[in-house]
Amino acid sequence: MLTLFLLLHVVVGTALVGALSHQAASMLRRHPAAGRSFVERYTAVNTDAFTLAVVVLYAANVAIGAIIYPAYRLQVRIPFEEMSLGWAVGLFELKEHFAGIGLGLLPLYFVTWRKDFTRSHAVDRTAITLVLTFIVWWDFIIGHILNNIRGLS
Amino acid sequence: MRPRFDSMTFSIAFCLSYMVAFDWNLPMFLYYPLHGNLTWGSHPLRGAGPPMAWYGLMADAGCFALLAAIAIPDRVCVVYLRNYLWLFPFLAMLACVYLLRQFFA
Numbered sequence: 123m124l125t126l127f128l129l130l131h132v133v134v135g136t137a138l139v140g141a142l143s144h145q146a147a148s149m150l151r152r153h154p155a156a157g158r159s160f161v162e163r164y165t166a167v168n169t170d171a172f173t174l175a176v177v178v179l180y181a182a183n184v185a186i187g188a189i190i191y192p193a194y195r196l197q198v199r200i201p202f203e204e205m206s207l208g209w210a211v212g213l214f215e216l217k218e219h220f221a222g223i224g225l226g227l228l229p230l231y232f233v234t235w236r237k238d239f240t241r242s243h244a245v246d247r248t249a250i251t252l253v254l255t256f257i258v259w260w261d262f263i264i265g266h267i268l269n270n271i272r273g274l275s
Numbered sequence: 276m277r278p279r280f281d282s283m284t285f286s287i288a289f290c291l292s293y294m295v296a297f298d299w300n301l302p303m304f305l306y307y308p309l310h311g312n313l314t315w316g317s318h319p320l321r322g323a324g325p326p327m328a329w330y331g332l333m334a335d336a337g338c339f340a341l342l343a344a345i346a347i348p349d350r351v352c353v354v355y356l357r358n359y360l361w362l363f364p365f366l367a368m369l370a371c372v373y374l375l376r377q378f379f380a
Contacts, residue, residue, distance in 0.1 A: 188330070191327065191329065192306070192308030192327065193308075195308050195325055195327055196308055196309060196324075196325070199325075200325065208377075208378045208379075209378060209379055211378055212375050212377075212378025212379050213378075215371075215375050215378065216371060216372065216375060218329050219293075219297065219329075219368075219371040219375075220368060220371065222293060222329065222332065222333050222336070223289075223290055223293060223364055223367050223368060223371070224364075225333070226285070226286055226289030226290060226293065226336060226337075226340060226364075227286050227289075227290070227364050228286075229282035229283070229285045229286050230282060230283050230285075230286030230287070230360060231286075232282065233282040233283055234360075242353075242357060243357060243358060243360070244358070245358035245361070246357070246358050246359075246360045246361050249361030249365075250360070250361050250364070253361060253364050253365060253368070257368075
């Protein structure tokens, strides 16, 4: 069951990384994409359409992470400490705290993407989306690194 | 009457309270995964195995943010902090890096 949740954590995380990267890339593009290159087509998406999907995927992935976290605490962190891999423990600590802060940010992220705040909170919307994008990429990469060092069993 | 809830205030209060609770080591409760024990406050229970504070920190931040989102007028975030709201999560993340620096020394 634990392996199933871990796989689900990865799958949902991959979808989340894809959705937020897509939205952030499209948001940072100054002019509407007109060409047919890969980059232009990658950024030529309706950014508003990603917002709800990102909120649902993020909340779901934090919930799945919270379910498997006790197993990590017992099966992975203790061996890390015994192997003197303090930096690995530190990386995971950053992952969990960033994920928590990101969860609290979701209402603000959702609101700043609403039509009535698009102009007035443009800087907030851009920065919050980039912060969330950084968090999901950080959590995704650190999760993989730590799982490669010692996975859950 | 339906209580008013301001999403922006919730997020800002969440970031601030999470940072304070983490810095002052004040989780609402500790969870002990070895036997599934739960204790209120941050005082560790002897012989219960390694404690986990993250759930308690999230509960702290969530409860405080909920109260703030209901109590603080929404114009504070919408008008006075407009386009500076992103600084709060950014500072909270920097504070986490600073507070965890001993792992990388």
